[in-house]
Amino acid sequence: MSRFSRRTGLILMWLSAAAACADGQPEQARKSRLQSLSEVQALEIKPRALQIRGWKTLTGTKVLFVRTSDLPMFDIHLSFAAGSARDGSLPGLAATTFSMLNEGIPGKDLSAIVETFDGLGAQWEMDIDHDRAVFSLRSLSDPAKRLPAMDLLTRIFSEPSLSAQRLPPVKDELRAALIAEQGDAAGLASQSIKALLAPDSPYSLPVYGTQWGLNAVTRAAVEDFHRRYYAARHAQITLVGDLTLDQAQAISLQISNALPKPPDALVSSAMATPGNVQSSHLELNQLQTHIAFAQISVPRRHADHTALYAASQILAGGSNSRLMNELRHKRGQVYDVYGASVNWAGGAGLLTVTLQTGSSMSDSTVALVRSMLNDFLRQGPTAPELEHLKRRLANRNVLTSASNRHILARLVEINRYDLPLDLDYTMQQVQKLTVDDIKLAMNRHLSVDRWVSVTVGPSVEQQPLPGPEVAPIGQAEEDMCRADPGFVAS
The missing domain is CATH 3.30.830.10 (Metalloenzyme, LuxS/M16 peptidase-like)
Incomplete structure (x- = not known):
């Protein structure tokens, strides 16, 4: 038997074991298989010895x-x-x-x-x-x-x-x-x-x-x-x-x-001054429509930046964000949604949400996203959403801090924005946030009437969005189970 055939056989055995697990195991036994995931979530955050x-x-x-x-x-x-x-x-x-x-x-x-x-x-x-x-x-x-x-x-x-x-x-x-x-x-x-x-x-x-x-x-x-x-x-x-x-x-x-040593000091680049146009469409012949929302926020060194960064991640960062749950898990309309809060325009900041979807439903997607953005600004995040973000960032902090390139990326950010000399500074600041901290920061710097939006794609006949599914796909995660230890995929 060839190596490929042996590997295929092992994969099929693993898939069969997974199916048997789903069909034959009691609910409690299936959930107990996920204990290792809860251990990862409880990972202790320790400062690194890097100076x-x-x-x-x-x-x-x-x-x-x-x-x-x-x-x-x-x-x-x-x-x-x-x-x-x-x-x-x-x-x-x-x-x-x-x-x-x-x-x-x-x-x-x-x-x-x-x-x-x-x-x-x-x-x-x-x-x-x-x-x-x-x-x-x-x-x-x-x-x-x-x-x-x-x-x-x-x-x-x-x-x-x-x-x-x-x-x-x-x-x-x-x-x-x-x-x-x-x-x-x-x-x-x-x-x-x-x-x-x-x-x-x-x-x-x-x-x-x-x-x-x-x-x-x-x-x-x-x-x-x-x-x-x-x-x-x-x-x-x-x-x-x-x-x-x-x-x-x-x-x-x-x-x-x-390097050259000119006598003149650096002149600050121009600050951003918002215009009056709130939305724009650019015609481009392609299969999907790209959608972007943004509004001016605070610079990287501002005391409220961490809270607004957390808000952007709860809203549109990661597979369990609010927009991902609604647009992908419930409606199947997007592959991903991206949220960011970055330094921009001569010392201002920029909060953005970007995604792409089928062109025939772009108008209804824009309307739904704008409604969800406004609801989020008015209501703020929930406590479970914030706790999930804290765990996710703490775990990701470990995964993205081991190599020289990862360390360099964080050190460059510290250098560029004059941040405290701590590689884990942003993650540690997020761990201290409360729901009220995020709500207050959004109230101080963001507004429902300041979102601007852009769509890039073809002009086609529009259709309404499908309704959300009763049971979100995310529920399937609780029903997953692992193959028995005797079956290992090569």
Whole structure:
């Protein structure tokens, strides 16, 4: 018998055992099989022994570092306040400058840079949004690998070629990216929401700018943008991995000392000022309609942010959220619903709910979601909903905190928003919340008449939503049972 046949046979045996369990076991015996799940829910939360070290270089670069020695490698995350919110009168300038950094340094073009990093076993990534330009590198800690990798990374920021010959093809690539974005329903919904909430700010425009803005970008403008915003005082460095404190400090100094040092301080990007339009539809020929709801909220450092983050998760985060229960488990209308409370628009915040559904029922779905959002703002969460969120976040905290990448992601958030030096800060703050805390925070900052909505999809004949099922699918979880120990799926 082949390995595949043996595995198939074991799976069939397991399925047969599960069916027998469902048909032949008393209710009490079946429920007792789920004892291990209750043990996971009661998981004790213990602080980790990881110490966060922080400092600022003499040239003004903020640095955070956590040492982990399980693997002989390290991750560095370097970001600059050089996102598209600083485009000024040239939408696309930030993205052009960012892309030009990817075009080479004296003596090495892009192919040579990639070949060098590959030869060192290093992984290099780049990203840009409205607020920041981000560069990350994963490298081995061995000095024979680390030192040349860091030397090359430092030169990319401090000695970019910014050649006149590479400017036209870079602008062509960005123009193509803008055209491609017109077919991305999720991206269009997200950007359209921002345009409704901040119509007169850079946040109303795509990160890659506009066609006319890209046409007007010159090499001199790129050089000036690099000198002003890719500067030591506008940089943040986050390090995690197998480095000593001395090595981490040496890396931060190497980068900071090599960056431009302009005399001017960073000017805050424009704040969001909501417009008057409350809803918008974008026509796009596809099978489903993307739906987004949002309203301006509080920034990440605000005292009420944790309560509003918890509200967004109870409402639209995870398989047991209020919207998921109604739209998927009871009505089968969506695959998933996403809720978020994020920093946005020059120090404001943004609370969003996004989903997609069949286009023939998009109007009725929008009406139902708006009604549920308003009910939630008026009534707040229930005590069981809050307790479920606390357990879920505590368990997820353990699952998403073991690797260097997980630790780095949390440390970057701490660095970016000047949060307390505690990797478990957000989770611990959620554990302290009460139902009243969340209700009061929503009353202070959110309103039923401030939701804006966007739909992206085709205009088709509309149908009413199906009614909710009497018995939610979630009830099936209580009836699940495990196969007998003798049957194991390979």
